[in-house]
Amino acid sequence: MSSHHIVRDDQEPALIIANGEACSMELLNQLLEWSPLVIVLDSAMDRVAPLGIKVDVLLGDFDRGFDPVIHDNYQYPIEIVYTPDQDKTDLEKAFDYLVDRGIPAANVVWATGRRADHSIANMTNIVRHKNELKIVVLDDNSKIYRLPERFQKWYTAGTVISLIPVGTVTGISSENLEYELDDDTLQIGYRVGNSNSAKKDGTVTISYKTGDLLMMECFD
Known part of the structure; x- marks a missing residue:
C-alpha cells in the first residue's frame, strides 16, 4: 500500500x-x-x-x-x-x-x-x-479555483483561461488576456468568460468588485 x-x-x-x-x-x-x-x-x-x-x-x-x-x-x-x-x-x-x-x-x-x-x-x-x-x-x-478580488499570475501565451461567475460578478477588469474585460459584468446563464487565453508570455491580471469568480485553467 x-x-x-x-x-x-x-x-x-x-x-x-x-x-x-x-x-x-x-x-x-x-x-x-x-x-x-x-x-x-x-x-x-x-x-x-x-x-x-x-x-x-x-x-x-x-x-x-x-x-x-x-x-x-x-x-x-x-x-x-x-x-x-x-x-x-x-x-x-x-x-x-x-x-x-x-x-x-x-x-x-x-x-x-x-x-x-x-x-x-x-x-x-x-x-x-x-x-x-x-x-x-x-x-x-483543468484546474479550478475561486479567484481573489485581485489576481496576478504568469502564463505562457495561449494558455486557455475561462472565467466562470457563480451568480453575478461585477466590475471585472483584466490585463494580458486575448479578450480583455473592462469593468464588465458576468452572470451565469447569460454571459461567461469562456475560452479566453493569455495574450502573450507574462503576467495576467484580473480584478473584480463583487461576487465570486471561478478561474478555470484548461489543458486540452
Whole structure:
C-alpha cells in the first residue's frame, strides 16, 4: 500500500477524493506526495481501495447500502466519519471537516465528469468556504479555483483561461488576456468568460468588485 507524504504542521493541502470521473494516476500520485491527509468520500472507497492508497478519513452518509466498516482492517488506522446531513453534499461536509481540523487548504480530485449535477455542484460549492479554505479542483484537463478580488499570475501565451461567475460578478477588469474585460459584468446563464487565453508570455491580471469568480485553467 502506497503511503503519502506526512506534513506535521498540516500546512500542505489535504487531498479529497470524490466520486466522479477518475483522474490519471500520474496526477493522483503528484498530489498524494505532498498531502498530509487523504479523505475519500463515501462509496468512492470501493474504487480507491484497489489503487493501494493509504486513506486517513472515510467520510459520507454511507447510503445505498455502502458498508464503511469493511475497509477498517486493511486501512488501519482510518477515521470513519458518518455525516447524515442531507442538506449538504459529501464534498461540502469534507470541507466542514477540514475547517474544524484547522487545515487551511484542499485539493479535490474525482469531482468532475460522470453526473453533470454533481460536477456543477462540486465546482460551484467551493465558494462557500472562500474565507476558510483555499480549494482547488483538479482533473486531467483543468484546474479550478475561486479567484481573489485581485489576481496576478504568469502564463505562457495561449494558455486557455475561462472565467466562470457563480451568480453575478461585477466590475471585472483584466490585463494580458486575448479578450480583455473592462469593468464588465458576468452572470451565469447569460454571459461567461469562456475560452479566453493569455495574450502573450507574462503576467495576467484580473480584478473584480463583487461576487465570486471561478478561474478555470484548461489543458486540452
